[in-house]
Amino acid sequence: MTALAAEELADLRATVSGALAPAWDAPQTAGRPEAGDTALRAAWEVAVRQGWTELGGEGALDALIAVTGELGRLACPLPLADAYVATRLLGGELAESVAEGRIRPVVAAAESVSGGTVRFVEAAGAATHVLLLPAGDGEIRLAPVAAVRSTAGTPAPAWSDVDVTLEGAATVPVTAGDAGAARTVLRLALAARAYGAAARSADMALEHANLRHQFGRPIGAFQAVSHRCVNGAIDVAAFAALAEEAVRLGVDGDPAWVLAAELAVAHAAATAARVQFGAHHTLAAVGYFEEHAAPWLFRRVHADVTRLAALPAASGEPADLLLEPGAGLPPLDLGEQAEAARAEVRAFVAERVPAGLTGEDPALLDLLADAGYLAPGLPAEYGGRGADPAEQVAIGEELTYAGLARQSRVAAGMLGPSIAAHGSPEQRAQFLPLISRGRMPFYLGYSEPEIGSDLAHLRTGARRDGEDWVVNGQKMWGTGAHTAEWIWLAARTDPEARAHAGITVFCFPVGLPGWSIQEHRSLGGEISCSSFFDDVRVPDSARIGEPGAGWRVLTEALAHERIHIASGTARLLRLFDDLLGVLRADPAATGERGSAARATLTGLAVRLQAARALVASSTRRALQAGSDPSAAAMAKIIGSELEEDLGVAVLQLLGPAAALADGPNAGAPQTFEESLRLSIMMVVSGGTNDIQRNLVARALGLPR
Numbered sequence: 001m002t003a004l005a006a007e008e009l010a011d012l013r014a015t016v017s018g019a020l021a022p023a024w025d026a027p028q029t030a031g032r033p034e035a036g037d038t039a040l041r042a043a044w045e046v047a048v049r050q051g052w053t054e055l056g057g058e059g060a061l062d063a064l065i066a067v068t069g070e071l072g073r074l075a076c077p078l079p080l081a082d083a084y085v086a087t088r089l090l091g092g093e094l095a096e097s098v099a100e101g102r103i104r105p106v107v108a109a110a111e112s113v114s115g116g117t118v119r120f121v122e123a124a125g126a127a128t129h130v131l132l133l134p135a136g137d138g139e140i141r142l143a144p145v146a147a148v149r150s151t152a153g154t155p156a157p158a159w160s161d162v163d164v165t166l167e168g169a170a171t172v173p174v175t176a177g178d179a180g181a182a183r184t185v186l187r188l189a190l191a192a193r194a195y196g197a198a199a200r201s202a203d204m205a206l207e208h209a210n211l212r213h214q215f216g217r218p219i220g221a222f223q224a225v226s227h228r229c230v231n232g233a234i235d236v237a238a239f240a241a242l243a244e245e246a247v248r249l250g251v252d253g254d255p256a257w258v259l260a261a262e263l264a265v266a267h268a269a270a271t272a273a274r275v276q277f278g279a280h281h282t283l284a285a286v287g288y289f290e291e292h293a294a295p296w297l298f299r300r301v302h303a304d305v306t307r308l309a310a311l312p313a314a315s316g317e318p319a320d321l322l323l324e325p326g327a328g329l330p331p332l333d334l335g336e337q338a339e340a341a342r343a344e345v346r347a348f349v350a351e352r353v354p355a356g357l358t359g360e361d362p363a364l365l366d367l368l369a370d371a372g373y374l375a376p377g378l379p380a381e382y383g384g385r386g387a388d389p390a391e392q393v394a395i396g397e398e399l400t401y402a403g404l405a406r407q408s409r410v411a412a413g414m415l416g417p418s419i420a421a422h423g424s425p426e427q428r429a430q431f432l433p434l435i436s437r438g439r440m441p442f443y444l445g446y447s448e449p450e451i452g453s454d455l456a457h458l459r460t461g462a463r464r465d466g467e468d469w470v471v472n473g474q475k476m477w478g479t480g481a482h483t484a485e486w487i488w489l490a491a492r493t494d495p496e497a498r499a500h501a502g503i504t505v506f507c508f509p510v511g512l513p514g515w516s517i518q519e520h521r522s523l524g525g526e527i528s529c530s531s532f533f534d535d536v537r538v539p540d541s542a543r544i545g546e547p548g549a550g551w552r553v554l555t556e557a558l559a560h561e562r563i564h565i566a567s568g569t570a571r572l573l574r575l576f577d578d579l580l581g582v583l584r585a586d587p588a589a590t591g592e593r594g595s596a597a598r599a600t601l602t603g604l605a606v607r608l609q610a611a612r613a614l615v616a617s618s619t620r621r622a623l624q625a626g627s628d629p630s631a632a633a634m635a636k637i638i639g640s641e642l643e644e645d646l647g648v649a650v651l652q653l654l655g656p657a658a659a660l661a662d663g664p665n666a667g668a669p670q671t672f673e674e675s676l677r678l679s680i681m682m683v684v685s686g687g688t689n690d691i692q693r694n695l696v697a698r699a700l701g702l703p704r
Helices: 006-020 033-050 052-058 061-073 080-090 092-099 176-211 223-252 257-287 294-310 318-322 336-352 362-370 389-402 406-422 425-436 550-585 596-622 631-654 672-684 689-699
Strands: 105-109 117-121 129-133 138-151 159-164 170-174 442-445 461-465 468-479 486-492 503-509 515-521 527-539
Touching: 006 033, 006 061, 033 052, 052 061, 052 080, 052 092, 061 080, 061 176, 061 223, 061 294, 080 092, 080 105, 080 129, 080 138, 080 170, 080 176, 105 117, 105 176, 117 129, 117 138, 117 294, 129 159, 129 176, 170 176, 176 223, 176 257, 176 294, 223 257, 223 596, 223 631, 223 689, 257 294, 257 318, 257 596, 318 596, 336 389, 389 406, 389 550, 389 596, 406 425, 406 442, 406 503, 406 550, 461 486, 468 486, 468 503, 486 550, 503 527, 503 550, 550 596, 550 631, 550 672, 596 631, 631 672, 631 689
Parallel strands: 105 129, 442 486
Antiparallel strands: 117 159, 129 138, 138 159, 138 170, 442 468, 461 468, 468 527, 486 503, 515 527
16 A cells, blocks of 8 residues: 655645535524435545545555545545455455445444344444444344334434345455454544544634634633633644654554554543533534534534444453553654664664663763764764764654663753854864763753743843853752752843843853852752852853844754753653563553553543654655644643642552562663652643643733
8 A cells, every 4th residue: 555645634634624515504404304315425436436445456555544534524424445455355346336326335333233234333324234233253234224224322323223135135254353444444444533522623623713803802711711712722733743654664564553543542432522522612602502513513523422332342441452562652754864874773772782781871972972872863974874863853752761871962952953053163163962972961941030931031131241240130940050060051131122122142161260069959859950140250251152143042952842842751661661570560550451541541541642643744844845833832731730640650550569769660771759749840841831832822812
């Protein structure tokens, strides 16, 4: 199977609503059974003319999911996935009849048939046959529809009870693998259609939040509304990233696609209705009446998510798959060059790094520096590899997973790009080799007693005095300042300039006269310091960039933020894999299939994979046409909040031993209990998640 290019998929999506417009209008047809059946039959004819019913024969899973998501946005239950599965499984003349629209099948689980009747059938009034799909090895039955009885309720068009003629039904043998794969396709399509409806609702809510005024302001300016819209956008983006990964693996024929698809399905089952409700809360009364699209989208979301239970996955939920020996979350693909770098680093760590070398061991730093791994984004002349963003992400993920040189790589990621872009030749020659060798222990002088994430309003000042600058003020939360040799300081050098202007960045040695610190031990165990500057004289040669141009220097690292976020998700992946290892050794901890413990594990897996997939998607796009500026913030929100919940879940699953330093994963790069204590910092550092949501809100166009 050959994947469609992103532009081709975008064009395909754009054709769906236009092609279906003459046949389908949910508010006009979906609520009236006869009109709904007529409209669906007309929509089926459109699908045949457009070639959508031939997608199964082509194995075009990416096209199927793209079109199905657009059907969700129209609240249209056209069963394209059923036709896709039928053409792939039936073969021959039967498949040709499906592709040409002479047979219009809907699929049901064979085990759901009772007395020749199938319940909860979608689009039955437009169908000619029901394809009964076994859960394992067996036979497919293509049974003609004998009678249809509409069942009123939330779904619109209504579901039906369908009587089928089993005697004389066409049968085709099927393997358990093919039957299970077909169920996975159908489940992913249901999830995509549900999320298409939820995403359109979220879009309408976003538009409404900008247009609707209350108390003299657009309602999107109120943080409660803004953050609700952002939360919906995060869920939508997470599903899109998860589905994209599942489809990629499916098109490639990778067996991991089943787990990837079920992770996307589990995300939809848990969150699609939440997105829909959030949109309705924002739309308020406007979206409550059925002349508006929102009620029909509401019906579509709940109908599709609920029907997942009528077609259970043969493989079980994601936790069931992950608890199998040797299993893990599906791999992500950052491109051929990046994945080659990943394989190289993985082999290097396995073959060249002795077991005793961990953390910031000087011998370890030398090993990694000689290979160009500590600062891969820097030019080779300064000890780097000149790696592109995708390679940097792949290298950083592997080193983080192994727990190697985290602090030194932070210096490379935060200071390296800024010095390379804005430093003088002398500064580049002085600092970049130190950074690439892991020999520049530093701390950040950003936060202040009254200024946390709002760096534009920092107050620590630097006044020019001849060839020096005189610094006065206070900085907070300088992690590692007590062992640092350098400080990277942001100071206001022009108090009359507007907020983002008048800031200058300096890099100078600690210990200058007038500099002092006070240590604070954090919940996570690390030492952070308050720094005091009392007429500290700093030479002008310590200035990075032009005076007053510090904001550009500070934001240079934002272009590399996906690398830091990726490292964070890699650390969580290691913790999650450690948890899987402990749980496999003690099956009683998770119980049988369907247990609450397994549901918890599935939820953790979905959120972790969503954060990883968002970073991967953003990174791939950065190499093409530019990435979504909100993707890194979304991944940070998902990942950091997951870390808190992961810590709690580990205690629930493993009991009191997980709260001890010598607990179940003692000796790992990070223990479970260390991660739990550190989780608060992950939500707060780098801009609290409230601030991150505000950044996403701005990217979505919400008013301030």
